[in-house]
Amino acid sequence: MKTLPVLDEAVSNRLRAMGRAVGFSAERLELSALLGDGSERRFFRIRQGNARAVALISPRRRHDGIDENDSYFLIGKHLYQLGVPVPRIYWADPAQGCFLLEDLGDFHLQTFVNRRRNKMFQVYHGVVSLLADMQQRARAGFESSYCFDDALYTPAFVYRRELEYFRECFLNGCLGLEIGPEDLRRDFENIAEAAGVTSFSHVIHRDFQSRNIMLHAQRMRLVDFQGMRFGPPAYDLASLLLDPYVRIPFEVERKLIPLYWSKARGFLDGSFRYFLESYRALRLCRNLQVLGAYGYLGLIKGKRHFLRYIPWAWKQLSFAMGSQHRTGYPTLYGLVNRINGKGGSQIPFKVRKSHLEI
Numbered sequence: 001m002k003t004l005p006v007l008d009e010a011v012s013n014r015l016r017a018m019g020r021a022v023g024f025s026a027e028r029l030e031l032s033a034l035l036g037d038g039s040e041r042r043f044f045r046i047r048q049g050n051a052r053a054v055a056l057i058s059p060r061r062r063h064d065g066i067d068e069n070d071s072y073f074l075i076g077k078h079l080y081q082l083g084v085p086v087p088r089i090y091w092a093d094p095a096q097g098c099f100l101l102e103d104l105g106d107f108h109l110q111t112f113v114n115r116r117r118n119k120m121f122q123v124y125h126g127v128v129s130l131l132a133d134m135q136q137r138a139r140a141g142f143e144s145s146y147c148f149d150d151a152l153y154t155p156a157f158v159y160r161r162e163l164e165y166f167r168e169c170f171l172n173g174c175l176g177l178e179i180g181p182e183d184l185r186r187d188f189e190n191i192a193e194a195a196g197v198t199s200f201s202h203v204i205h206r207d208f209q210s211r212n213i214m215l216h217a218q219r220m221r222l223v224d225f226q227g228m229r230f231g232p233p234a235y236d237l238a239s240l241l242l243d244p245y246v247r248i249p250f251e252v253e254r255k256l257i258p259l260y261w262s263k264a265r266g267f268l269d270g271s272f273r274y275f276l277e278s279y280r281a282l283r284l285c286r287n288l289q290v291l292g293a294y295g296y297l298g299l300i301k302g303k304r305h306f307l308r309y310i311p312w313a314w315k316q317l318s319f320a321m322g323s324q325h326r327t328g329y330p331t332l333y334g335l336v337n338r339i340n341g342k343g344g345s346q347i348p349f350k351v352r353k354s355h356l357e358i
Contacts, residue, residue, distance in 0.1 A: 153231030155196030165292035174295035
C-alpha cells in the first residue's frame with residue numbers, strides 16, 4: 001500500500017513561498033502531500049479557508065534547452081487558452097520546476113469507471129468525445145518548440161522510445177531474457193514504419209488514459225499533457241482503449257473505435273479502413289510501451305504496484321499477436337508464443353516469479 005510522503009521543513013518553506021506568490025498568507029496555511037504516479041514529480045495541496053491550489057515541484061532535467069517543465073508550462077497555457085479542459089496554471093517558475101495549479105480534486109476516471117463497469121460504454125462515449133475535441137482544438141497554433149522531447153512521433157522515435165524500451169525493460173529487465181538488439185530488428189523496423197508518421201498534421205496527448213483524466217465539478221479534465229507532440233491521432237485512442245488500469249473488454253473496444261471515427265472524421269485523413277490499419281499498428285506500439293514502462297517503474301524505480309498491471313497488458317499483447325499480427329511480425333509472434341508455452345494468453349509467473357508477486 002502506498003503511503004503519503006512526509007513534508008520536511010525545506011519543502012514546507014518552499015510551498016509557503018509559492019503560496020505567497022498568489023496571495024496565500026503564511027498563517028493558517030494547510031499543506032499536504034499527494035500521491036504521485038510514475039514520474040519524479042511531486043504534488044502537494046495548499047489550503048487556506050475555502051481557497052485551495054495544487055503545487056507541483058518537478059526536478060529540472062535539462063539546463064541547455066527546453067525541459068519537461070517548459071513543455072508543461074507552454075502546452076498548459078496553449079490548451080487552456082483554446083478551451084481544452086486542463087487545470088489553470090495560476091503561477092509558474094519553470095526554471096525552478098515550481099507550479100501552482102487549479103485543484104481538480106482526487107477523483108480519476110479510473111475510479112469512476114471501475115465503480116460503473118456495467119455502464120462502461122456509456123461512460124466512454126463521453127471520454128471519446130473529449131478526446132476528439134481535444135485533438136481538434138490542440139493542433140491550432142501548436143508549435144514544435146513546445147516539445148521537450150522529439151516533437152514528432154516518427155518511425156525512429158517509435159523504434160527507440162517504445163520498441164527498444166519494451167525489449168530492454170520488459171523482455172530482458174523484467175522477464176530475465178537475453179534478447180539482443182538484432183534479434184527483433186526486422187520486426188521492430190516494420191512496426192515502427194507502420195506506426196510512425198512524418199507529417200505535422202495532428203497533435204496527440206501521448207498518455208491519454210484513465211489516470212490522466214480527472215472528474216471535477218461534473219466535468220472531465222485532462223492532466224499530464226507535457227508529452228504532447230505531433231503524431232497520429234489513433235495513438236491516443238489506442239492508449240485509452242488498451243488502458244490496463246480499467247481493462248476495457250474487447251467488445252466495448254470494438255464499439256468505441258467507430259464511435260471515435262464518427263466524431264473525429266472531420267479532421268482525420270483517409271478512409272476508415274486506413275484509420276483502422278493505423279490503429280492496429282499503434283495499439284501494438286502502445287502495448288509494448290506500457291509493458292516496458294511497468295517493468296521499468298516496477299523493478300528499476302522500485303514502484304512495485306505497477307507490476308500488477310503486467311498480466312492484463314501481456315494478455316492484450318498475446319491476443320493481438322495471435323489475431324492480427326501473426327504473419328506481419330513473425331519473430332515477435334514466435335517469441336510471445338514461446339513465452340506463453342503452448343499458446344496460452346497468461347504470462348507465466350515462473351519467469352522471475354519473485355518480481356511479479358505483489
